[in-house]
Amino acid sequence: MITNDLCLIYPPLSVHEFPHMALPLLKGFVKKNGYNKIVIKDFNVEIMGDIIDSRLDRIEAYFAQNGIKITIAEIRKNIDLAKNVLLDTNKQGKDEWAFMIINTYLKIAGSDISEVCFSPACFDDIKQNFYRKTKGEYEDTITKAIERDLVQYLTNNPAGVVGITIPFGSQIYYALIMGRLIKRNFPNIKVIMGGAQVSMFWRILTEHKPFHEAFDALVYGNGELAILGYLDHVTQSKDIRDVPNLIYINIYGKVCKNDGKNIGHIRELPIPDFSDLPLEKYAYPKLPYMMTRGCYWGKCAFCSYRETKGYMARDVDNIISDIEEMKSKYKRRLFHFIDDAIHPNLINKVAERLINQNMNIKYETYLRFDRLFDEKMCIHLSKSGLRSALFGLESANSRILKLMNKGIHLDDVRFVLKNMKSANVKPVLSCLIGFPTETREEAMESVNFLLDNKQQYDQAFLVHYGLISDMYLDKEYYGLKSIDFDNPIRYDDSGYLALGYKYQTSRGMTVEEAFDVIDYGRKALGIKQFKDSFFS
């Protein structure tokens, strides 16, 4: 039996719409740098897939409430047909039907998700449940699935190092449970954890000693050089102090945090390697891709890594050849460009090549309200396959936009929305309510802007502001009165699980008042909210 150098694990519980990008990218990078025996295991796709499949009766009940008869067999048939449409190049005229079916069914079947998973209201809940699980006082279907499958998987696929990524708050608890289970059953395996949640909350993970039973090291920031360095440390006894972006506990029990280092250029990252993943099990037959790293603006106050990630863009030739290869290797025509925000000039050049080379793909992405998106460019993007673009509007109040350092003006927003909409691209808007110091009147400007411009976008989200950035460094400027760094909490229990630092403000709305506006706005805008669903 081959022992893998590295096993990369995507833990439950999160959405399974398409593969998460981090691990396929890491695998490609580590492989390029000399380690060939690497395997990726997505435990989430299996578990979330089973959860959704077991809850199709919720969709049947939803229809019944509206007076319509539809059977679970028909629901399943619709899902299969929708997936086939999105795979078949000749069925592109039905794409919107397929997207709508899958999206709505996921939201309904995935609602009230806390009935089947652990849903912490704060980080202390995670600490408590981690302890209760040891005592046998807590069990759910997900921990049962983990216990059933994880040990067996690693017995059949032994590895020297296991890397677990934690991009979402809903995965923290289960990742820790997995880490502990691995270390108890396979004492020789080194467990390393990374991802956005670790970057944000590594202090809590290291300060709470019982968590030490779940990992050997943590990674903050970008993980490529850290994983590579850690493998060198484990296999070649290289000095752990030289591993960039690594956090570990030394033999004296002291938490050590090594300096961070980024790859020199994004071109050093090879094409993501999805070959280990069961692609047919994801909700959409879609692949993620990233043509840039960091954000070309990179100044928004609420962003957890503003001005620290750096901005790098791949060459257009490189982007096109990667997309071509992924399209042909994995037989997919749908892509999600998961960049923080692609610069208009870059996406325009990519669009040019997609059109000239008749690539015939459809893609979704994240963009900024940049005046460069004029009518001509939007038509061009649409022609190249751009289906929808998510824009962070964040606020329609000029004081709040300025305070956020968002760098956009409402005239630009209207200009871009009009051009996108007329080019048949679906703009999706995200708006933050409750930014520190924001008054009810200012928040209502955002709601009213969305109401007044409803014809210009396809979908809007109203989400509560979460404190995860370095705004605490300038408390007075942002009107932050007190911040609790020890026990991040979940303010909004209606969507995916996001933890942020608990805070109070010296001026503007309270958190409760902000939620009043959110509730009002969601109703006024007709945003159909399925309770406690990770799917949006």
Next chain:
Amino acid sequence: MGNLQSIENKVKEIIKSRLKNQEKINNINSETPLLSLGIDSILALSILVEIEEAFDIEINDEDLNMDRIRTIHSFAELIGSYV
């Protein structure tokens, strides 16, 4: 399945078979708004497959808005443009 009336009858038959409320079934006519029967866009999309199979057609996305399928009559007109 050539003329509009026969298409309309078939659409009516399919929609009736989907309704749970007997009163709505009894009162349904060509001009009854689908929304008043509880059929919004997602419900319409969910029963679309049965309609498409019955007429052996595939309706394109651009035609699938609630304005084009506001009533059984307008739905039948849309189907008529495909058969």
